[in-house]
Amino acid sequence: MGMLRDFLGRLVDAFSLTEAIAGPSIAGGRSPYSEHPANGMTPERMARILRAADSGEPLAYFELAEDIEERDPHYASVMATRKRAVSQLPITVTAASEDAADQEHAAFIQGWIDDGVLRRSLFDMLDAIGKGVSICEIDWQLRFGRQTPCQLTWRDQRWFTFDLTDGDTVLLRDGGIGTPLAPHKFVVHRHKNKSGLTIRSGIARVAAWSWMFKSFTVKDWAMFVQNFGQPIRIGRYGRGATEAEKDVLWRAVYNIAGDCAAIIPKDMLIEFQELSSKGSTTDMYEKRADWLDRQTSKLVLGQTTTTDAVSGGHAVSREHRLVQEDIERSDALCLTDTINAQLIPNMIAFNFGPQDRYPHVRIGRPDEVPLGEFAQAFWQLAPQGLTAPVSYIRDRMGIPTPKPGEDVIGGKPSGGGKGAAGDGGTDPALNAMMDRLFTSRNARQTPDDMIAAMNDRLNREAADAMDGMIDEVRQAVTGAKDLRDAADRLAKLQLAPDALAEAMAKGMTLAHLVGQAALLDDIKANA
Structure with a gap:
């Protein structure tokens, strides 16, 4: 297949473009099977996982981030909302210049985008929002004589680690060591929600604590609901009861129903204090779980009204939607930078050679x-x-x-001939009336006289227009044989109300001008 040059002028073996590098490999330490550190999570264990990630071993953290997204419906929902909002945005291509070569390059990129390869990969690339980084391996194929990415395959973050020297360079796990990534084979999308190391910038790092505390609350709530309203069973045993007899008594009371059971000696007393308000106890669980969900909504979407029912009405919802749109634009710009830096230059260089300028791909709504x-x-x-x-x-x-x-349908009204509004002309009669109206203050009539004159003029012009339509209706009715025939004739009429509409428009214009003239008279009279 020969050698190619990338956008930096480095030689690349064309055969290596088609070879999968970062697939699952048990021998290479890239197991397709994941552990589930969320099982039995405690604050101490959570702290150990996060400290290990900070120290250069992110495996358990990546597994935990995936566990949380699988187990918490609210977190999964808001994360999917944020990712889907960006992954369906328009994708546009701008040529580097008007030169024919630059236009050809842009057309090549546009054709590739139209194939949907990039669109299908955006959701996976946005997995970096939660975990800080997302890696896609490029599957280059020769199509129609062009080296083209036929697929951007998402690779599990568990199969990668970070260079201990700088703590930020992504390395591929390979037999217990980390190997550098071939730049022409991977798109590494980093999504920083805060400044600092990539492993510490993902949203999942913050969401993990809310998830853990909510899981404690939900578990306690479930136990409360299971036992709510059940009677406490108490089994009594004598002083000489053996341990075997106590075990039998315990199994008897326990198997009646659930955990609300106990065994005590006959002469032992246990008192149970009834809560003053069981309703407030149940509300406590729900309020705490809802509060933690709202914190997660703020963390992921920047607001709460698009996911939670809160007071404030439509105005607050619109303001919060603007916040979400700001985050959407930021996510889209971050994706745009990654694609233009790591993918587009090599696509052009492999097919047209290294260039001084490259097409620009933009993800986002048009600024219109x-x-x-x-x-x-x-x-x-x-x-x-x-x-x-x-x-x-x-x-x-x-x-x-x-x-x-x-x-x-639609279009400008066609008055035809003289004075039609559609041809940009004016009606000479209307112009004459306006000239007479504003010739001078001394020549002007009183408002009552002007209104009367205007009414007479409008009546005449409207009457002529109405008479024309009435004559057509009269002929249709008088020439009909019966009511059905009359209805058919009326339905076929094509009445032209243009003259009536023009008369009404003139009347409204004159009314407006008369009002202004009267106002000017009043102002000058009181000056």
Whole structure:
């Protein structure tokens, strides 16, 4: 297959691109089977696991992080919400320049993205949010004469460790030692939720404590619910009872129902104090579990209203959603940096040779004004002189250009001929009326006279428009044979209300102008 050069100009054996390196291997210390350190977790054991990770042995920590995500429904839910929010964002490609070669490079990357390889891998790459790091092995294949990543295979973090020299360089476990990763074979995504070592920057490190305390609470709650309301069984034995007889008595009372049982001598007394409020006791468990869940929501999503029912209404929900969108953008930018630094340059270099500039892949929503705000702003600014190409408006709104002869809806009203609003002209009669209205203050009529004149003009123009439509309806009805025939004729009529609409528009315009004129008269009279 020959030799290739990566984006730094280093020679790479093309055969090594297709060879799997970091798969499971019992001999290499990469077991596909995981331990479950969450079983019987205690604060002391939790502290030992975290200290071991800090000291360069993260195996138990990675296993614990996976256990928590499997066992805690709330943590699993909010983590999946955060990862899915980013993994479904648009992916765009921008060429390095307008040069033909750069455009070809961008088209190659765009075609690969359209195949969905990157899209399918985003969720796995975002596993770094919880564990601090996520490693995907690149499976390069020769397709249509191009070296192309056909798959980004997620590799279990348990199969990797960190260099003890700097505590941050990722190494592959291989026979009990750590070996450096081939840069052209792996995409290592680091997601820092705090500054410091990668192993200490994952969300799971903080969530582990909330999970452990909640598991204690839920276990105590389950025991309480199981025994709530059951009677306490007490078995009494005599002074001369043997240990064997005591065992028999214990099994008898215990097997009646659950743990609420005891055996005591006949002359021994045990008193049970009844709680004043059992309801408040049960609420304590639920409140503590809910409080810990809310802390996890804040940790993962930055807010609580999208996952928990809290007071505050719609306004608070909108504010909290903005917080979640900020985190979404940050996660997307972090992914974008990883892909552009570790994947895209080699894709171009292996196929076109090392370049000075490379295409830029972007994950995230477009930085555009929302459609509602855009439409409102354009509607307000267009009368002030703002113009825009129709093609831009159609692209922005996602509305295709109609084909010739295709049925359409909407569009500008077509008044035809003179003064039609659709052709940008004005009505000479309307202009004359406006000129007369604002010729001079002395020539102006009183408001009552102007209103009367306006009403007469509107009545005449509307009457003419209505008469035209009424005549068509009258002809259809009088020419009908019966009621069914009349209904059919009326249904087939294509009445043109344009003249009536134009008359009404003129009337409303004149009414507005008359009101302004009257206001000017009042202001000048009182000046």
